[in-house]
Amino acid sequence: MREPLEPDGCESSLAREPLAAGQAGDLARVFKALGDPVRLRILSIVAGHTGGEACVCDLTAAFELSQPTISHHLKVLKEAGLLTSERRASWVYYRVVPERLAELSALLSLPTGAVT
Amino acid sequence: MREPLEPDGCESSLAREPLAAGQAGDLARVFKALGDPVRLRILSIVAGHTGGEACVCDLTAAFELSQPTISHHLKVLKEAGLLTSERRASWVYYRVVPERLAELSALLSLPTGAVT
DNA sequence: CATCTATATTGACATATGTCTATGAGGACG
């Protein structure tokens, strides 16, 4: 889940051609990771955090959920390629992967001059 | 699920400010709808179909899944505001809602000159 | 009206998912 979501230089759009089953599976995993309110908020907090990163303690403080639950969501986001983590001393800092978001964003933007 | 995903003229980005719990819930429902390979392929087929629309028969033909299963996925996509349907004679035609995709696309595109 | 075709709904069932508690692992620090 670290490689680009699409095979090649084709920078995509859902409408370009029928999504192959394989690509659809990879993509679905990423969107599924986004398909939870807590994970969306985590992503939003990390993205908006000063320095572009947030430690787990910042996140657990932002929710009324157990620390393991937050940890679980972070794992899902990381495995979807949406976050990276780095340990510094006792703390683990998470950052968003902007390229990943950009890929999704591009995929969802339909060609403006679509054939109608 | 037909209203815009964000309250106001704020055209968004995940990083702009911590996503409120309510917005996150609405958004998550939409991303969850995208979080299935079959639904992504359905969306792709409809988006890429001549005339911008496809009838259910086009879709059932494209998968090795039962007709009720396809119907179920269409319902999920429709309730997420990603598709609309229109009945003409015996057939029901589905179309993507480009505004909805555009909203998501905008939300996922981080501000380029992000504060680092 | 009877019937056929296209699509939707219902109910059932196996699997996936989100959450928790309990516990483990990695460093800091006395």
Added chain:
DNA sequence: CGTCCTCATAGACATATGTCAATATAGATG
């Protein structure tokens, strides 16, 4: 070295989800 502190993993459990077979609904057509 023992003890905190921060974070991750494991296991359990209730609920959600994807799928199917069976059935219902809507419109066309004889």
